[in-house]
Amino acid sequence: MVDYSKWKNIEISDDEDDTHPNIDTPSLFRWRHQARVERMAEMDHEKDEFKKKRQSYQARLMDVKERISKKDGNEEALKKELEKIEAEGKELDRIENDMIKKEKKTPWNVDTISKPGFEKTVINKKAGRKPDENLSEEEREQRMKQFVKENEKLCKQYGMLRKYDDSKRFLQEHLHLVGEETANYLVIWSINLEMEEKHELMAHVAHQCICMQYILELAKQLDVDPRACVASFFSKIQHCQPEYRAQFESEIEGFKGRIQKRAQEKIQEAIAQAEEEERKERLGPGGLDPADVFESLPDELKACFESRDVELLQKTIAAMPVDVAKLHMKRCVDSGLWVPNAADLEGDKKEDDDSDDAAGGEEKTDDAKSESAAKEEPIYTGVSTEDVD
Numbered sequence: 001m002v003d004y005s006k007w008k009n010i011e012i013s014d015d016e017d018d019t020h021p022n023i024d025t026p027s028l029f030r031w032r033h034q035a036r037v038e039r040m041a042e043m044d045h046e047k048d049e050f051k052k053k054r055q056s057y058q059a060r061l062m063d064v065k066e067r068i069s070k071k072d073g074n075e076e077a078l079k080k081e082l083e084k085i086e087a088e089g090k091e092l093d094r095i096e097n098d099m100i101k102k103e104k105k106t107p108w109n110v111d112t113i114s115k116p117g118f119e120k121t122v123i124n125k126k127a128g129r130k131p132d133e134n135l136s137e138e139e140r141e142q143r144m145k146q147f148v149k150e151n152e153k154l155c156k157q158y159g160m161l162r163k164y165d166d167s168k169r170f171l172q173e174h175l176h177l178v179g180e181e182t183a184n185y186l187v188i189w190s191i192n193l194e195m196e197e198k199h200e201l202m203a204h205v206a207h208q209c210i211c212m213q214y215i216l217e218l219a220k221q222l223d224v225d226p227r228a229c230v231a232s233f234f235s236k237i238q239h240c241q242p243e244y245r246a247q248f249e250s251e252i253e254g255f256k257g258r259i260q261k262r263a264q265e266k267i268q269e270a271i272a273q274a275e276e277e278e279r280k281e282r283l284g285p286g287g288l289d290p291a292d293v294f295e296s297l298p299d300e301l302k303a304c305f306e307s308r309d310v311e312l313l314q315k316t317i318a319a320m321p322v323d324v325a326k327l328h329m330k331r332c333v334d335s336g337l338w339v340p341n342a343a344d345l346e347g348d349k350k351e352d353d354d355s356d357d358a359a360g361g362e363e364k365t366d367d368a369k370s371e372s373a374a375k376e377e378p379i380y381t382g383v384s385t386e387d388v389d
Contacts, residue, residue: 039106043102043103043106046099047099050092050095050096050099053092054092054096057085057088057089057092060085061082061085061086061089064078064081064082064085065082068082143181144181144184144185147181147185148181148185151176151177151181151182152185154174154177155177155182155185155186155189156189157170158170158171158174158177158182158208159186159189159204159205159208159209160204160205161208162204164234164237164238165234167208167211167234168230168231168234171230172230172231175227175230178212178215178216178226178227178230179216179226180216182212183209183212183213183216186205186206186208186209186212187209187259189205190202190205190206190209190259191259191262191263191266193205194259194260194263195263195266195267202256202259203256206252206255206256206259207252209255210248210251210252210255211233211237214233214237214248214251215229215230215233218232218233279291288331288334288335289335290335290336292335293331293332293334293335294335296331297328297332298328300316301313301316301328304316317329
């Protein structure tokens with residue numbers, strides 16, 4: 001049979017309403033509550049003091065019994081001390097029984113009316129960081145290309161966001177973007193924007209890139225997955241100390257400076273590459289640049305090429321020592337400044353033209369042929385192709 005008598009005596013001080021109209025009910029409730037709290041604190045103090053006395057009694061009892069067993073000291077004195085300690089133990093037992101009875105008679109209240117049947121603490125462990133994969137450079141590059149192909153639009157959307165709350169919400173909705181690939185893409189995008197002289201947009205994308213890098217750095221310090229640090233970072237940056245904010249802004253400025261420097265380097269590299277390609281297109285059959293060869297010619301030869309005066313060129317070549325003339329002419333041939341068989345090519349073309357004219361029923365005179373032959377004469381008269389070879 002269930003005993004319900006324990007429910008008859010419950011001390012309730014905060015929800016009674018049967019008080020006299022002339023009594024200040026809130027003050028009465030506060031006094032009752034304070035009195036109850038003080039009684040409970042006094043009982044807890046008595047329990048602590050009793051516990052200390054019980055521990056002291058146990059230690060002294062064991063010490064005396066051990067000394068008696070080892071016959072260490074006066075046996076009669078030790079026995080009297082043992083009797084005294086045992087009598088003290090009986091008194092402690094009586095006090096303990098009185099405390100138990102007193103506790104049972106104490107009315108229940110809101111603090112003692114119920115106790116948890118069991119307690120269980122669950123700690124949510126954050127996901128650990130993914131170990132670095134042993135990928136080659138080619139594999140990393142291929143993975144980056146695949147990531148950009150699948151997520152370029154989302155990366156640009158994140159890079160264009162302005163508010164921290166929007167960035168936090170966007171990354172939490174697209175957790176697969178939280179990683180090194182997104183940070184690398186934002187770096188490349190920032191460099192391209194700077195090369196296009198879109199400085200303000202570059203500065204904004206750089207800010208978003210630093211946010212991503214801070215998330216990755218926080219995950220590295222805590223040794224957790226970066227996706228678990230999104231909310232922590234944005235909460236911290238929105239309510240951070242001035243020192244942390246100053247460090248964050250300094251990192252952004254430094255990053256923008258590196259972006260500007262790298263953009264200038266890439267522009268110079270592009271210019272140098274274009275000049276190199278143009279130079280390769282100018283190379284003659286011998287692999288020499290005609291511009292370089294022209295600059296290395298003596299001034300008198302330069303004047304000949306600039307004026308395109310054939311007679312002056314012939315006289316200048318004839319006046320030069322043979323070995324010097326051969327050297328300059330070989331370099332001119334290798335660079336394409338002079339084509340040794342140009343007269344033959346023009347002669348073949350002229351013969352084709354003559355045959356076409358003959359088909360038309362017209363024939364050139366000897367004077368005309370002589371004049372044509374004079375015009376087809378090589379510009380470097382007096383120097384054979386054998387000398388060049």
